[in-house]
Amino acid sequence: MEIYLPIAELPVNVFTVFAMGAAVGFISGLFGVGGGFLLTPLLIFSGIPHPVAVATVTPQIVASSASGALSYWRKRLIDVKLAGFLFAAGAVGAAAGAWLFAILERLGQLDLVISISYTIFLGSIGTLMLTEAVGAILRARKARKAGRTIPTGRRSGHHNWIHKLPLKVRFRQSRLYISVIPVIVIGGTIGFMGTLLGIGGGFIMVPALIYLLRVPTNIVIGTSLLQILGTMAVATVLHATNTKTVDIVLALILMVGGVIGAQFGASFGLKLRGEHLRALLGLLVLAVGIRFLVNLTLTPDHLYTMTIISGG
Amino acid sequence: MEAARQQRGRTHRRSLIRGLVAFGLMLGCAVPAAAEKLVASLSAPRVEISSNFAGAEISVFGVIDRDAQTIARRGGYQVVVTIAGPADEVVVRQRRRVAGIWISGTSQRFTDVPSFYSVQSSDALDEIAPSILARQLRLGLLYVGHGGPARGSLGIREPFREALVELKREQGLYVEQEGAVTFLSPNFFRTTASFPAAVPDGLYTVQVYLFADQAYLSSTSLDLVVAKSGFEQSMYVFAQDDSLLYGLAVVIIAVFTGWLGGVVFRRD
Numbered sequence: 010m011e012i013y014l015p016i017a018e019l020p021v022n023v024f025t026v027f028a029m030g031a032a033v034g035f036i037s038g039l040f041g042v043g044g045g046f047l048l049t050p051l052l053i054f055s056g057i058p059h060p061v062a063v064a065t066v067t068p069q070i071v072a073s074s075a076s077g078a079l080s081y082w083r084k085r086l087i088d089v090k091l092a093g094f095l096f097a098a099g100a101v102g103a104a105a106g107a108w109l110f111a112i113l114e115r116l117g118q119l120d121l122v123i124s125i126s127y128t129i130f131l132g133s134i135g136t137l138m139l140t141e142a143v144g145a146i147l148r149a150r151k152a153r154k155a156g157r158t159i160p161t162g163r164r165s166g167h168h169n170w171i172h173k174l175p176l177k178v179r180f181r182q183s184r185l186y187i188s189v190i191p192v193i194v195i196g197g198t199i200g201f202m203g204t205l206l207g208i209g210g211g212f213i214m215v216p217a218l219i220y221l222l223r224v225p226t227n228i229v230i231g232t233s234l235l236q237i238l239g240t241m242a243v244a245t246v247l248h249a250t251n252t253k254t255v256d257i258v259l260a261l262i263l264m265v266g267g268v269i270g271a272q273f274g275a276s277f278g279l280k281l282r283g284e285h286l287r288a289l290l291g292l293l294v295l296a297v298g299i300r301f302l303v304n305l306t307l308t309p310d311h312l313y314t315m316t317i318i319s320g321g
Numbered sequence: 322m323e324a325a326r327q328q329r330g331r332t333h334r335r336s337l338i339r340g341l342v343a344f345g346l347m348l349g350c351a352v353p354a355a356a357e358k359l360v361a362s363l364s365a366p367r368v369e370i371s372s373n374f375a376g377a378e379i380s381v382f383g384v385i386d387r388d389a390q391t392i393a394r395r396g397g398y399q400v401v402v403t404i405a406g407p408a409d410e411v412v413v414r415q416r417r418r419v420a421g422i423w424i425s426g427t428s429q430r431f432t433d434v435p436s437f438y439s440v441q442s443s444d445a446l447d448e449i450a451p452s453i454l455a456r457q458l459r460l461g462l463l464y465v466g467h468g469g470p471a472r473g474s475l476g477i478r479e480p481f482r483e484a485l486v487e488l489k490r491e492q493g494l495y496v497e498q499e500g501a502v503t504f505l506s507p508n509f510f511r512t513t514a515s516f517p518a519a520v521p522d523g524l525y526t527v528q529v530y531l532f533a534d535q536a537y538l539s540s541t542s543l544d545l546v547v548a549k550s551g552f553e554q555s556m557y558v559f560a561q562d563d564s565l566l567y568g569l570a571v572v573i574i575a576v577f578t579g580w581l582g583g584v585v586f587r588r589d
Contacts, residue, residue, distance in 0.1 A: 015560070016560055072576070117414055253560055268579060
């Protein structure tokens with residue numbers, strides 16, 4: 010069944026888009042990530058224009074993170090103060106991202122920048138995740154052979170250089186007394202990248218909060234979801250006012266598919282071991298990065314591209 | 322992107338210019354005995370883009386009206402029907418390989434590029450009219466995309482123009498069909514133009530040209546409106562005119578959908 014998208018100005022198959030939303034929702038439920046980094050490329054590779062794909066995935070991320078944040082809120086597993094700091098920085102980053110997005114679109118370099126950023130970004134994050142997870146799997150296997158259990162919780166008492174920075178603030182829920190500088194840097198960078206690339210950034214935020222700021226693991230996901238919810242809501246409004254490429258019909262189909270898919274993913278995820286999940290996620294991230302690299306280097310069908318810049 | 326959809330009313334001005342060109346040709350060319358009158362009509366004056374829009378077809382009908390003094394045309398009549406969509410400004414970029422990666426290189430800007438252009442004729446275009454006439458009337462894709470600031474020589478610009486036409490052709494937005502116009506009787510003709518699903522909206526101009534014995538006799542023009550209807554139209558206008566409110570509405574819908582999903586599938 011084809012449906013015409015009012016903003017993208019082209020028809021799409023409802024079931025295809027719904028299936029995409031559901032598949033990405035499944036993966037996001039499985040790994041506890043937003044899935045924007047998969048959904049945006051999927052839309053782009055299926056022929057939705059880059060600006061519409063990026064701008065429309067932002068409200069889809071709002072929907073999926075709202076769903077998740079709600080359940081953590083009920084369990085009181087969110088550090089609201091930390092999320093607020095991250096969000097404030099994220100909103101500034103999002104504004105910068107939307108500004109650059111509009112400039113790049115005007116210059117006709119948006120597609121290229123998105124492709125290169127995805128390649129570098131996903132390539133390096135995917136490699137890091139995969140190495141870490143494979144290392145953990147090997148260590149666990151060795152430990153099992155030796156007949157002892159390995160200690161969980163990584164050097165939580167260890168302090169690094171980040172904890173020596175000035176402007177310290179107390180975050181009671183996370184039981185942290187840390188400088189706001191790394192908090193602002195993390196929030197701002199993720200807001201910026203998220204708006205520019207159409208990703209929520211949960212898969213970077215969560216490890217950054219755990220390994221750099223030493224936020225307790227049980228608080229991390231809810232806090233990250235709340236911050237992503239806020240930042241992506243701002244990004245949606247910014248995209249709607251700047252480039253006017255948020256397609257409500259496309260977003261709605263993706264949201265419904267995503268919310269449903271996420272439920273199945275989450276229950277399936279309970280059956281897998283943590284390090285296996287992380288290895289799979291790393292592989293997936295790496296694969297998307299490689300797909301973009303292939304796209305960049307493969308000889309295109311057309312040696313010319315065409316951009317409509319204005320009527321008249 | 323949104324700018325492309327604005328100001329499409331300018332087609333009016335172009336059709337006026339084209340009308341003047343046609344008028345000038347009528348005065349200037351050696352067609353003193355052009356007594357034929359052309360009457361044409363469309364199967365529908367509007368193409369509505371609704372939620373299940375998957376393209377449309379519009380037929381153009383026409384009658385050649387002859388009076389008692391009209392001389393006999395030995396070679397019969399030939400008809401060319403052009404349909405032009407709202408004009409756009411288009412940038413064509415050439416891709417080149419830098420360190421193994423394809424990036425956008427040099428570009429050429431084209432103004433007054435019809436977003437849609439279909440040329441349908443009863444016979445081969447070069448048999449109907451001499452090329453100088455065809456160029457003036459813009460009969461054929463060869464004559465599309467010559468507006469705009471030239472950067473470099475014509476030889477440098479031409480591959481960009483050809484690429485533009487080729488890309489548009491692949492999207493089904495540029496069509497050239499010789500022999501598509503059929504005569505049902507010596508004086509009655511018909512043709513059907515198809516619009517792809519991704520057709521831009523705006524005011525279109527349908528122009529019908531009548532030729533006989535390599536000479537241009539007469540022309541007539543009709544307006545065709547391609548417009549989104551109902552929900553699609555209101556959403557588009559909402560997103561364009563009240564973009565802040567639209568953005569906030571999308572966020573509220575997103576939060577609500579997420580909340581609903583969380584409630585429906587509550588697992589804790």
